[in-house]
Amino acid sequence: MSVEKQKALTLSLTRGFFTGERFGNYLWCFPLLLGFAAWEVVTRAGLVPSSRLPTFSSVLVVFFASIQNESFLLRIGHSFLNLICGLFLAFSVALPLAFVAGSRNKFDLTLTPIIMLFGALPDLSFLPLLVLWFGPGNAAAVIMASLAGFFPIYFTVRQGTKNIPRELFDVTAIFKSDRFSTFTKMVLPAISPHLFSGLRLAYDFAWEIIIAIEIATRVAGIGSFIDGNVTSGSLQSGFAAILAIAIVAIVVDRAFFGSLESWTRKWA
Amino acid sequence: MENHVELENVSKFYGQGRRLHALHEVSFGVGEGEFVSIVGPSGCGKSTLLKIIAGLDKPTSGEVKFRGGPICGPHSKISLVFQAFGLFPWRTVLDNVEYGLEMQGVPKQERRRQARDYLEMVGLAGYEQMYPKQLSGGMRQRVGIARALAVEPEVVLMDEAFSAIDEITAEVLRDEVTEIHKQTGKTFVLVTHNLSEAIELADKVVVLSSRPAKVKKIMPISLDRPRDRTHTLFVHMHRDILHLLKEELENTFIRHKLKEISELQSIHDMEANGATDNKPQAKRAQVTA
Numbered sequence: 001m002s003v004e005k006q007k008a009l010t011l012s013l014t015r016g017f018f019t020g021e022r023f024g025n026y027l028w029c030f031p032l033l034l035g036f037a038a039w040e041v042v043t044r045a046g047l048v049p050s051s052r053l054p055t056f057s058s059v060l061v062v063f064f065a066s067i068q069n070e071s072f073l074l075r076i077g078h079s080f081l082n083l084i085c086g087l088f089l090a091f092s093v094a095l096p097l098a099f100v101a102g103s104r105n106k107f108d109l110t111l112t113p114i115i116m117l118f119g120a121l122p123d124l125s126f127l128p129l130l131v132l133w134f135g136p137g138n139a140a141a142v143i144m145a146s147l148a149g150f151f152p153i154y155f156t157v158r159q160g161t162k163n164i165p166r167e168l169f170d171v172t173a174i175f176k177s178d179r180f181s182t183f184t185k186m187v188l189p190a191i192s193p194h195l196f197s198g199l200r201l202a203y204d205f206a207w208e209i210i211i212a213i214e215i216a217t218r219v220a221g222i223g224s225f226i227d228g229n230v231t232s233g234s235l236q237s238g239f240a241a242i243l244a245i246a247i248v249a250i251v252v253d254r255a256f257f258g259s260l261e262s263w264t265r266k267w268a
Numbered sequence: 269m270e271n272h273v274e275l276e277n278v279s280k281f282y283g284q285g286r287r288l289h290a291l292h293e294v295s296f297g298v299g300e301g302e303f304v305s306i307v308g309p310s311g312c313g314k315s316t317l318l319k320i321i322a323g324l325d326k327p328t329s330g331e332v333k334f335r336g337g338p339i340c341g342p343h344s345k346i347s348l349v350f351q352a353f354g355l356f357p358w359r360t361v362l363d364n365v366e367y368g369l370e371m372q373g374v375p376k377q378e379r380r381r382q383a384r385d386y387l388e389m390v391g392l393a394g395y396e397q398m399y400p401k402q403l404s405g406g407m408r409q410r411v412g413i414a415r416a417l418a419v420e421p422e423v424v425l426m427d428e429a430f431s432a433i434d435e436i437t438a439e440v441l442r443d444e445v446t447e448i449h450k451q452t453g454k455t456f457v458l459v460t461h462n463l464s465e466a467i468e469l470a471d472k473v474v475v476l477s478s479r480p481a482k483v484k485k486i487m488p489i490s491l492d493r494p495r496d497r498t499h500t501l502f503v504h505m506h507r508d509i510l511h512l513l514k515e516e517l518e519n520t521f522i523r524h525k526l527k528e529i530s531e532l533q534s535i536h537d538m539e540a541n542g543a544t545d546n547k548p549q550a551k552r553a554q555v556t557a
Contacts, residue, residue, distance in 0.1 A: 176371055267358045
């Protein structure tokens with residue numbers, strides 16, 4: 001019995017991030033490849049003018065050339081760094097606020113309606129103000145990304161905190177856990193499934209915001225690179241950049257959030 | 269014998285303006301190594317009482333003493349087994365049992381060893397690396413018991429510890445708790461609504477009244493262990509306690525009715541005295557509803 005269970009456990013642990021249930025199988029490759037093939041056929045046959053849509057193969061050629069180009073990679077790195085800084089800022093403000101809101105009803109009633117009010121506003125409506133205050137630079141991008149990431153983290157963590165069974169607090173009290181251990185060894189793991197899905201949403205939202213800001217304010221980064229290339233007619237470079245962002249976004253999503261979630265899946 | 273745990277006139281009020289009277293001057297003693305069961309009508313405040321003994325809650329007045337000293341807050345020699353097990357789902361069985369020792373700062377090697385010993389005691393050797401979700405309810409409660417014992421308490425409190433488990437498993441677990449009680453000689457206090465369980469395990473049963481809970485009766489159980497539920501004395505004991513509790517429920521019902529009647533009476537008086545505002549009608553509607 002226990003040997004079998006042990007095996008099952010090791011199996012679930014060794015389930016890497018491109019295998020197992022997350023991708024299930026490789027069936028999803030077929031429609032994707034089919035889509036690329038259709039793209040290639042349509043553009044080669046001249047059904048769509050190349051000034052609107054370049055061939056897929058030419059995009060791939062530019063893509064592979066671009067990823068060997070230092071300034072191209074730096075632009076991606078630049079956007080990614082802004083994104084990470086924004087998320088970190090969002091995380092460090094939202095987590096404590098959400099935790100207190102989730103555990104103190106008065107605080108929740110005072111704060112959450114205001115946060116909902118701000119959350120209901122389209123984030124980008126603040127952009128002109130931020131540009132006015134901070135200039136069209138990294139600061140504006142980071143703050144916007146953190147604004148976009150704040151809401152999903154806040155609401156998921158708040159809900160997660162509310163969902164902690166009262167009994168678990170009694171357990172920490174009975175075994176005389178201090179406040180710090182209660183937070184790190186009980187509250188954090190207890191809310192982690194909520195926190196992880198909040199972070200994942202924040203990550204997705206922040207990517208969108210970062211690209212939008214770069215396009216709107218021409219901050220150096222991959223978004224302004226796409227914009228610049230598409231408007232100047234080099235569509236291949238634009239598509240290559242989109243492809244690069246997609247790969248970065250998906251790989252980080254699977255590798256980072258995927259492994260966090262596979263940890264929670266073991267016990268939750 | 270000096271009492272290990274002593275409750276002196278423990279009263280508890282809840283809510284705004286202390287409106288809800290949960291416990292009323294509850295006093296009884298628990299001797300060292302004694303197994304005490306607390307029973308009472310549902311919602312009478314049994315669990316509140318246990319929480320107060322555990323130091324998780326404070327009495328409004330009165331005192332709980334452990335070895336003669338007052339209890340203010342959880343005590344390292346008093347441990348609790350939870351109704352819904354209270355396990356951390358993200359910790360393995362072994363890590364869960366180690367939790368209390370970890371909080372006490374026991375070094376890793378030492379607490380591992382100790383936790384394994386207690387897991388063995390509750391029959392869970394070989395399950396160390398599993399997560400709670402992989403276990404049945406009965407097995408989870410065994411982990412809960414092992415965790416409570418691992419900190420080597422003198423007093424083990426059990427809050428409806430067998431009520432979330434299927435009956436057959438609970439029966440087996442009760443036998444094991446009896447065995448652990450015999451082996452370790454620790455003091456046990458069990459809150460339960462299951463009379464047979466209370467009688468089967470305890471040296472004495474404290475019967476509480478309905479809210480506000482007072483000690484209605486303390487019944488010593490002097491049957492030999494292991495106890496046979498079909499034994500005449502067992503059956504009589506069960507019948508007597510059941511009778512007491514039924515009486516309590518009836519009293520509550522009557523009290524409730526009397527209160528209604530007196531309220532209606534006062535409304536009637538007010539109307540008769542020529543009160544013209546429409547409040548009495550509203551109140552009557554409220555009462556009769």
